[in-house]
Amino acid sequence: MDFDLSKENIQPLRGGRNVQQLGMALQAQTSREYQAELLHQQQEFENLIRTYEGDDPLENYYNYVSWIEQSYPKRGHEGNLIPLLETCLQLFENDKRYTNDRRYCKLLIKYFDTLPNPLESYQMAKSKGLCVGCTDMYKAWAYYYEAVGDFQSAHNVFEEGKKNLAQPYDELEIAHNNMIMAAGQHLLFGPDETRLQEKRHALTSLQTHHGGRVNSVRTPFTGGGGPGTLGAAVGMMGGVTNNNNNAASGAVRVYEGAGLQQAEAAAAAPASVIAAVRRQDVVKENELKPGPWATVPVKKRVVGDKGGPAFTVHCDVPDNPPLAFSPTNVGIRLPKNHPRACLEDYSDFRVAISYPEAHNPAAVPMYPKARVYARPDTEFSIEEVRAERYPRGLPPPPPPLATPPQQPQAVFTTPRIKAEPETLNGAECLQGSLHELKNDIQRSMQTPPKELSHRSVQQDSPMLHQNSMPNTSRVVKTEKHSPLQKSTSLKVQQQNSASEMRNPFTSWCLSPAKSDELNIWDTPPKATPPPKTNFQIFEQSLTEDQLKAPAKGSAMKTAFKDLNAEELAETGSRGGMDIAAIAHPTESASQNRNENVVDSPTTYTFNFNLNNMMVSTPQNKRSVTTCGQAEDVATGQVKKQLFAEPAKAVLPLPINKTADKEKALSTILEETHPYASSSSSSGATTKSSLYPNQTNKVSTISEEHNSYLQQNMMVNAALRSSLLGNIMDLGTSSACPVTTPPPAPTAPMPSPMQCSPFESPARPVPIPKPTAPLEFVPSDPFKSSLINQLLERISFPGAHTYGYVELPFINKIVAKKEPVFIGQERYIVEKQLGKGTFGVVFKAFDLTNNRSVAIKYQKPANKWEYHICRELQARLAEHPLRDRFMDVSIGYFSDQASILISEFMPGGSLLDLANLHKQRERKPMKECLVVYFCIQMLQMVQAMHDVKIIHADIKPDNFLVFILPDNTIGLQLIDFGCGIDMSLFPADAAFTRAVTTEDFVCCEMLDGRPWNYHTDLFCVAATAHVLLFDSYIRLRKQDGLWSITQRFNRWMKVDLWNMFFSSLLNQQSGPTDTAILQAMLDETLCTLNKDSSTSLPNQMRYIVNLLKNQ
């Protein structure tokens, strides 16, 4: 990297710079391409900030700020760093989460460093209580004291930090000791101003950016001295502060006024530190006063005495009659004794405007001459003459210009204000805010100055940028209350809209509503988007009313309730059970939710539910009854967040089976073979008769398995001896679709191992070792601290050491022609395939093994994904679908970044395929293909769940497509970065953390209920939705039952899809069982195959060709 030519333009950073980024930033100054890339990255960051909805919004800001620092090395205004810092800091200033957050503290320090008087700012921040628990804060603060040699104050700052137990405490102590040592040197060698002031050129900043104490003399510190323990430090406190009061230390105390103790006295912190700091530091655009344009002094011509100005502005002397000639009027100053030109006084001399003429009957004036010139010295205008007619007896009116401009407004203001009390009285419940609202309206209507103050209040809230008219803010306010006080707000809105119609200057800003959406879980969910026009407000509140009415109305709901109580349970509509379960506890919630669905026609939803009921078949009975029980339990416990004693009756058999595998691998493995190649899928009906007598036994088995290993062994024996047949049958019913290739009558059925496109990897697959699960269920399975804990628990990499490489460092990967070394292997990174939040995926060529690979570069290192991938491979060791899941051949890890090497799939993702298809055909995929993919996805998810792994990030781009040897398409699931290993959690653990992948958030998360396996099924439904309709899934909840808002086309298998979506969206708890659904899909595929235009083989051929010719 060549920075030697531009090093003067690079601001050194406290934490160092990323060389790649620096190189790019420097190149961007000259190259357009890089500039565009930089802009693109910037936009990405801003987008991320704008669209973020999770619970750590600061993270994005922090990343963005670091990125700006890295990418705009000059630290100039082009990076817009300071405004961003200001926005960010102000935004989170009052956020309790970040009061002692280290990142927030760092940002704060960064901002204060740019200010002219950082000490005052620190003082203010402290009295506000910002970051008082962060060591960094005290270090930075004390530095400024130290820089001016005020060690006493610096010491006080550190003591303050110790008193507040700033974290990390040891760092604070080290810094304090350093400071004390520097103070000692200062004392020994005398106040060496030059040493402190003379910053070395290499480290001085382009701006006021102060480095550390690198230039003090380095003599090794010899322990001792300095308060080491907390007790001592606190004990010293009193004495120190007293000293400080009469401190006459030799140091220059520049910032005397901002001493610590003074801050204590003036404890009143400003409402917003940032705002206060900012106010002091407003950028003055033009400080020049208006004045002469030329800098050359104009020579003044002075006649007579030189005392006064040469030029006086002419001003009328209203009362005095105009003098014919006055020296002051002309601007010439004459001495006082200057003789007057004329001694006579003409002050009362007036020239008549008109001369009255004698009445001449021959001449007729065309205007009322006599009245216009009624007096000889005045002339009335025609209007005045006319006006005289109206107010009789009055003198001629004053000219119309003098009318106050507010008058016309006041005319229509008054009736409105009068009308208001009536509407307010009419409303039932009035809150204080509404009163304020009213006052606001009145105030702002009557007195313009108060409008101004009102507006300034609004500007204090960070989100408001552009509300120029007070009207807008008012409307938004009323919007907030609308769900509660509909009738009132409605009328107020009408009034507002009326006023706004006359007001052409209204400009809308969306932000206030946005701030509402942020804490959407706290407030009653309404999320009505801010209306664009006045009329829309009005309409919207109306539609809300309309919608609410049918939701409240008893007709629909009772119909459903009656049904689900008795009949639905029998007919087997799961949705009905949902309604029954949810209707009571969440009635109010669902009402609120209904308001969200503004555009849903009610008749349609009604139909939809009916469809659900019709779909039910006898096959469903088992799942319905058991699931119904489970849901009863589940819904009863929803509020407790955790399933303390979950419904074990529905523990799936497959899990049991894996447990067996762990215990006695050999036998069970043999037994798994038969079902790998066994019967067709249509056997579901016959098997259904077996269910009733099995469920009980299975449930006991699973319970015992969970408790005792010995008993488990017994159970295994029992299983094998007595129940084996049944179990195997059951196993097949759930697993047989897994291996059944699409029932294409023409295509021969390949054995599962053949359809693998890869050779099974040469590396040994370790036997999965069971790890004792955690005792508790965390709310957030993705939290990094938890992940680290789990990694420790499994003693990562555990058994998966083959292909695990630790490196001291991993450099950033960029696509370039020359080979790069990663560890011992050489790769040519060819191009970037994709980019996610945490990592970048490249296509590369592995020179060591001569194959194309996909490189996933992640920063920070993601050991978890490696673990999940390997664990999945190990647990599915003998499973036919093993290679349907991404495998990691090599994982490189440093403490900073990680690189995962996996097979490169030229086919691209399912999303690519869908897009390609759409591009060629101008319409979404044929139904049969979607059915086929659904079966595939369900099989894979089932297999994955059977070994207790949740993917948690299923979406079309995470399925790669490849062509199987028999010219059908297979899917491979990738990206296990969010994977959850359920075997590490207690049985039936459920989580509460809501994932924020847009459009792939499962219903439980939307409801705020705990979730586990179901998220994957939901995501499969969402993926299917994308394939089927070419649009992302849109949900609505009707009577506690989630459904999609998309309408089906008439040729579609509506029954199938209704069943498909309703069961996948509403599977409430418990593990996955997709057998029924798969059977249904298979059946549909068979019927579709009967018609050649819709048959799968034809479509498959087409799409395979599409892929091959790509």
Add this chain to the structure above:
Amino acid sequence: MTTNAQKSKSAITLKGSAEILCDYLDYGINSILFQRGLYPPENFKADENYGLNIWMSTDNKIKEFLSTTLGQLKGWLVERTVNKVALVITNVKTLEVMERWDFNIEYEGDIKAGPDQTSDKPLKQIKNEIRDVLKQIASSISYLPLLDCLCSFDIHIYTINDVEMPTGWAKSEPANVKNAQNVKMRSFSTSIHKMETMVTYKNVD
């Protein structure tokens, strides 16, 4: 400084080449000590070489340390037993490695020629190459993090295994930087020795 071998324009001997490398290391290390603020700036004075002003330490201890170390290194360079010299900057208090400067040495040309090996690369060209590297070292402060703690430095020399350890030397562990990021500088070569400079530093964010 320069030997007769270097002055004669025809060829650079193996010894001369080792001398060039040691000169470079002397200037390079001094420059790093100055740029990274390990010692107070008033202990340095500018010295002109390679067409640059390079700040050299005036501290006798440092001078002595460097001259003994580099003198020893010179012998090893002639014997071709060294493959890397590392300047390790550590935090005095915590003994944490803050930064490491690696000078990798490769042997080029006709190695079998033994001590008689010569190179006819012009000295001026070599010096220009060295100048470029030194410039890069000086510009490294634009991306290296601030060392805001007391730091000391140490020099590690990586040799092949069968080298006798002279007195005053001790074996040491490799100094690895946590959270490392590394930057390669340009390299220069005398056609006998090739030196590649690299800095590894702690990435804070």
